Amino acid sequence: MPPPQTRAAIAKLIKNFFSSSHFAVVGASNVPSKYGNRVLKWYILNNRPVTPVNPNETMIEDLECVSSLSLIPNLDATNTSVSVITPGKVTKQVLEEAAKLGIRRVWLQPGAEYTDCGEFAEHAGIELIYGGPCILVDSPKL
Numbered sequence: 001m002p003p004p005q006t007r008a009a010i011a012k013l014i015k016n017f018f019s020s021s022h023f024a025v026v027g028a029s030n031v032p033s034k035y036g037n038r039v040l041k042w043y044i045l046n047n048r049p050v051t052p053v054n055p056n057e058t059m060i061e062d063l064e065c066v067s068s069l070s071l072i073p074n075l076d077a078t079n080t081s082v083s084v085i086t087p088g089k090v091t092k093q094v095l096e097e098a099a100k101l102g103i104r105r106v107w108l109q110p111g112a113e114y115t116d117c118g119e120f121a122e123h124a125g126i127e128l129i130y131g132g133p134c135i136l137v138d139s140p141k142l
Helices: 007-017 035-045 088-101 117-124
Strands: 022-026 050-053 080-084 105-108 127-129
Touching: 007 105, 007 127, 022 035, 035 050, 080 088, 088 105, 088 117, 117 127
Parallel strands: 022 050, 022 080, 080 105, 105 127
Antiparallel strands: none
16 A cells, blocks of 8 residues: 655645646536536636546537547647546546556546555556645646
8 A cells, every 4th residue: 555645745746747738637527516627627727738538528618528538639648647526436447547548647636536546556657646635726826
């Protein structure tokens, strides 16, 4: 089991997360009150290139939506960071897909975690932010 994330470790992970040139929001939503929509809007408002990911939508916030990470157009896994706002059962599948694609930076928004997510990420080589930090609160001031 990986050690708990310290404040310094989380700060470093967040810095690395935002070094990417593209972002994806898995669990993006068309419903303004849902966190999947709020997180997506955060990227838009901060001029970050972002792709919404939701298998039940085709457009969210005037952006073309894809049904999975593997369908992100021109995916450059080494320069893509992913925010996840899904139930834990779905999150596990998202992390497995990210690992398979070579995506190495993932931020599980509060509530998206599952029991062994930290251990899975450590073994898969994924830099995982989880266990409390929220992009809406803990993102760098841009």
